[in-house]
Amino acid sequence: MFKRFLTPVILTLSLLAPFCASxxxxxxxxxxxxxxxxxxxxxxxxxGKKLGYIQVRxxxxxxxxxxxxxxxxxxxxxxxxVVELLGEQSADTIKSLSxxxxxxxxxxxxxxxILLPETGRRIIADLLFxxxxxx
Numbered sequence: 001m002f003k004r005f006l007t008p009v010i011l012t013l014s015l016l017a018p019f020c021a022s023x024x025x026x027x028x029x030x031x032x033x034x035x036x037x038x039x040x041x042x043x044x045x046x047x048g049k050k051l052g053y054i055q056v057r058x059x060x061x062x063x064x065x066x067x068x069x070x071x072x073x074x075x076x077x078x079x080x081x082v083v084e085l086l087g088e089q090s091a092d093t094i095k096s097l098s099x100x101x102x103x104x105x106x107x108x109x110x111x112x113x114i115l116l117p118e119t120g121r122r123i124i125a126d127l128l129f130x131x132x133x134x135x
Contacts (some may be wrong), residue, residue: 029064031125034071036060039131042083045116046091054094057131060124061110067123074118081114082107094134104129 023087036058046052060078071078085107086094093099104127112122 024067029066031056031061032065032068033128034060034062034068036075036079036082037132040079040086041080044087044089044091044094044134050084051095054089054134055085055131056082056129056133058082058107059130061126061128062123063125064123070115070119070123074112074115077114077118078111083111085110100129100132 004132015056039055039057041053041055043051062068062071085103086090086118089099091101108127112124115123
């Protein structure tokens with residue numbers, strides 16, 4: 001009697017074992033952040049003879065933790081693109097909240113386009129200004 005119930009239980013467990021093992025191994029990639037250090041400082045256009053300056057600290061969010069070394073390797077290219085884009089902005093764009101948000105979205109798109117030929121894929125999920133000072 002015991003043998004009769006034990007056989008179907010063992011058979012069921014042996015069929016479910018591969019599914020349980022694969023579910024444990026397939027974990028979604030973890031988000032990760034890379035901080036561009038030191039802070040980036042550059043000038044921007046203002047009306048009149050005075051130059052404005054902006055200083056930002058940027059955290060780059062990647063969709064997969066394994067992409068952090070790629071971002072670190074291409075940090076000089078990223079920093080150059082950020083400084084170039086910030087320097088092209090007007091005072092109105094720098095000082096307004098909507099301008100800052102547009103700038104953030106533009107930076108994500110621009111950085112992904114710059115890194116695409118180098119990496120073969122889009123690795124930057126988002127970008128955060130963790131420090132944003134202007135004068």
